[in-house]
Amino acid sequence: MIIEVPVKGYFEENCFFYIDDKTQHGFLIDPGAQAAGLLELIKENGWEIEKILLTHGHFDHTGAANELRRVLNLPVLAYRTANDYLLDARKNLSALCGPPITIRDAAFIDDGDNITLEANPSFFLHVIYTPGHTTDSVTYYSANDHVAFVGDTIFKGSMGNYQYPGGNLIDLQSSILNKIFSLPNETVLCSGHSAQTMVGIEKQRYR
Numbered sequence: 103m104i105i106e107v108p109v110k111g112y113f114e115e116n117c118f119f120y121i122d123d124k125t126q127h128g129f130l131i132d133p134g135a136q137a138a139g140l141l142e143l144i145k146e147n148g149w150e151i152e153k154i155l156l157t158h159g160h161f162d163h164t165g166a167a168n169e170l171r172r173v174l175n176l177p178v179l180a181y182r183t184a185n186d187y188l189l190d191a192r193k194n195l196s197a198l199c200g201p202p203i204t205i206r207d208a209a210f211i212d213d214g215d216n217i218t219l220e221a222n223p224s225f226f227l228h229v230i231y232t233p234g235h236t237t238d239s240v241t242y243y244s245a246n247d248h249v250a251f252v253g254d255t256i257f258k259g260s261m262g263n264y265q266y267p268g269g270n271l272i273d274l275q276s277s278i279l280n281k282i283f284s285l286p287n288e289t290v291l292c293s294g295h296s297a298q299t300m301v302g303i304e305k306q307r308y309r
Contacts, residue, residue, distance in 0.1 A: 103119075103121040104118060104119070104120055104121075104247070104249060104290075105118065105119040106118055107119065107139075107143065109133070109134050109135040109139070109140070109166070110135060110136065113134075113162045114295070115132065115134035115162045115294050115295060116132070116292070116293065116294055116295065116296075117131060117132045117140070117163075117166075118132065118251055119131075119143075119144075119149065120242075120244070120249075121147075122219055122222050124225075125150075125219070125222050125225075126147075126148055126149050126150060127149070127150040127151075127219055127220070127221035127222065128151060128152065128225075129151065129152065129153050129217070129219070129227065129242075130151050130153075130154050130155070130170065130176075131154075131155045131156075131157065131242060131251050132156060132157055132163040132164075132251075132253065132294060133154060133165070133166040133167055133170055134161075134162045134164065134165050134166060134294075135162070135165045135166050136166060137166035137169035137170050137173075140170060141173060141174075144174075150221070151174060152176070152219060152221070153176060153177055153178075153179055153217065154170060154177070154178045154179065155179050155217065155227070155242055155251075156181075156184065156208070157239060157240055157241070157251060157252070157253025157254070157255075158184070158187065158235060158236045158238050158239040158240070159180060159184045159185075159186070159187025159188045159193075159205070159238050160187065160194050160236065160254070161191075161194045161195055161196035161199070161203045163253065163254075163294060164188065164194070164205050165196075167205055168203075168205060178205060178207075178208045178209065179208065179209050179210075179211050179217065180208045180209075180210065180238065180240075181210065181211060181212070181229075181231065181238040181240045182211065182212050182238075183237055183238045184210070185208070186237065186268070187268070188204060188205040188206070188208055189205075191203060191204055192267075193268070195266065211229050211240070212229065212231075213229060213231035213240075215228075216228055217229065224246075226244070227242040227243060227244055227251075228242070228243045228244070228245070229243075230242075230243055230281050231281075232253075232255045232278075232281050232282065233270070233273045233277060234255060234261075234262065234264055234269065234270055234271070234272075234273035234274025234275070234277045235254045235255055235263060235266070235269055235274060236254075236266065236267075236268045236269060237268040237270075238268075239253055239277070240253070241255060241281070241282065243285065243289070245286075248286065248288050248289050249290045249292060250282070250291055250292065251292045252282065252291050252292065252293050253293065253294050254293065254294045254295065255274065255277055255278065255293075256278050256291060256293060256304060257293045257295060257296035258291075258293070258296040258297050258298070258299035259296070259299070259304075259307065261274055261278055262274060278308075282301065282304075283301060283304070283305055285301050286301065287301050287302030287305070288300060288301070289301040291304065
């Protein structure tokens, strides 16, 4: 079960619940804002969130993480270089838009890792390192459910922005062409700032 929740902080951003139908346990991906609303949604549905997963360290994807992990006692997972952004309010852009936001004590993941649900080990997300928007960008992919949570690497009809600190056009193009587009055509792409799309549809735009 995939639940997209648009949240509004300084920017509007899509965060996602990825919930196992069998156990009602799951992951929360990129909680950018509105912690109270996300907590209420968790309570209303009786979900047990096991981990908060970050696709990258920009504040519009992390802004509610501190409050959520404090209330729910959850780990926050991010790519192994994410502290470059999580601990630097200018690099994660929060200092440029409002109160500075930092995320300390994240647990680090790496390319090729599988993030497994404790309540159901057959329910997991595979980590794919997809730099270009930032140097810590990752995609979380489920082959079982044909879905990839891509953060700001690719949107419906466009690629991500590579002009923020650490962004790189060549890396971004490589991540899209060699990693995202290597996934099956029917894979649904869930991004941070656009409607959902599919790998096969986006491939057509790059011909």
